[in-house]
Amino acid sequence: MSRNKKSGYIIVAIAFVLFNVIVFAIPTEKTSVFWIAYAFTLVAFAAQIAIWKAAFNKADTLKSRFLGLPIIHVGVVYLILQLIVFIVFMSLPTIANWIPVVTCAIILGLSGIFLISTDLGREEVVRVEEKVQRKVSSLKELQADVEMIAEAQSDPEAKRALAGLAEKIRYSDPMSDESLAPIEDEISTRIVALKTQPAADTSSSVKQIEILLSERNKKAKLLK
Structure with missing residues (x-):
């Protein structure tokens, strides 16, 4: 168990x-209104355990842990x-039972929606980040290949x-898209x-690759 989760x-x-x-x-008088509100409050406390677990279970890196903070919030x-x-x-023990039921249910439902939305947002950020990292790694490999060819x-x-x-590969746009796959494959083939x-x-040959690289970067920019 991580320290943050344990502390939570x-x-x-x-x-x-x-x-x-x-x-x-x-x-205070412990009427049905009290117990209804109390039951929903117990759910809120119990939910904190699940929320902290969800926030940090997927946190393999410092960044993913940071992205889990909005869920905790x-x-x-x-x-x-x-x-x-x-x-x-608790201060209104004689009101109709449906009022605390509906009110607490709305709070619970809206909170659930926000939690799910926040978690989905985090997953999307992580997915995009991983995609960018893969593309950056691919570009660095191409750059290394060209540098080794130059040394030889x-x-x-x-x-x-x-x-x-x-140098141009080094400063190329790291973002990519499926539509750019053909031109990126052609660049890789020509470098090989x-x-x-x-x-x-x-x-x-280098000039032809630079033209393809420029075209690829322009298309990548338009896709943002």
Whole structure:
């Protein structure tokens, strides 16, 4: 169990104990309204455990843990709202039972919607980040290939052309899309072909790759 998760559980446990001590120490009439609101408040406390678990179970990296904080925030807000509503209904023990049921159910439902939406948002951010990282890694591999080809070249003109290509790959847009796959595959194929190409043809081949790279970057920019 991670330290953050353990700390969260301890905080919830302490808050739950304090809540019960205060609630049952105050001399109020324990009507059905009280017990309905109390039951929903217990659900809110229990939900905190599931929320903290959801927030940190998928947190493999520091960034993913940070992205889990909004989920915890929604959970805490839900608990606070439920506690406020409980206090209100505890002071109104004779109102109709349907009022606390409907009110607490609405709070629970809306909180659930916000929690699910927040978690989906986090998953989407992580998915996009992973996609970008894969593409950055792919571009770095292409850059490394070009740099190694340049190092193996003895022709000064070819070496300069390859160095320029490596620099352009380095600063290429890391974002990608399925529609860019054909042109990216062609760039990769042409770079591989440079390894066995005569030095005299390298400069012209590099120019063709640069044209493809420029086209790819422009299309990537339009897709944003």
